[in-house]
Amino acid sequence: MVGDLVLNEDSHEVTRGGQDVTLTATEFELLRYLMRNPKRVLSKAQILDRVWNYDFGGQANVVELYISYLRKKIDHGHEPMIHTMRGAGYILRPAR
Numbered sequence: 639m640v641g642d643l644v645l646n647e648d649s650h651e652v653t654r655g656g657q658d659v660t661l662t663a664t665e666f667e668l669l670r671y672l673m674r675n676p677k678r679v680l681s682k683a684q685i686l687d688r689v690w691n692y693d694f695g696g697q698a699n700v701v702e703l704y705i706s707y708l709r710k711k712i713d714h715g716h717e718p719m720i721h722t723m724r725g726a727g728y729i730l731r732p733a734r
Contacts, residue, residue, distance in 0.1 A: 639673075640673050640676045640719070640730060640731075640732050641719060641731075641732030641733050642654055642655045642656075642716075642732075642733065643673070643712065643719060643732075645666075645669060645670060645673050647670065650666055652666070652669065652712075654712055654716060655716060659711050659712060660711070661708075661711060662707075664689065664704060665704060665707055665708055665711070667689045668685065668689050668704050668705070668708060669708055669712070671685065671688050671689055672708075672720070672728070672730040673730060675730070676730050676731065676732070677729065677730075677731055678729065679723045679726045679727050679728070679729045680727045680728055680729070681726065681727035682701045682702075682727055682728075684727070685701050685727070685728070686700070686701060689701075689704075701728075705720060705722075705728055708720060716733060717733035717734065718733070719731060719732065719733055
């Protein structure tokens with residue numbers, strides 16, 4: 639749990655503010671990794687290695703793409719939790 643974002647690893651269910659959020663398997667893995675490292679900047683390389691388990695060989699835009707999918711689902715109608723740290727990576731912070 640990070641703020642009002644809850645991830646249930648057993649049932650693969652995610653809620654934000656008590657509302658269900660439907661995620662694909664890859665989106666779920668990405669969110670799980672972000673939630674296991676709250677308030678920590680994670681680089682695209684770290685995310686690729688952990689979520690996709692291999693180097694995409696210059697296809698780092700897959701991380702940007704999936705971050706955008708997550709933002710649409712997690713942050714929609716709420717204060718943003720997923721932030722871009724220019725030149726460093728991404729960070730998940732509880733909404734204030």
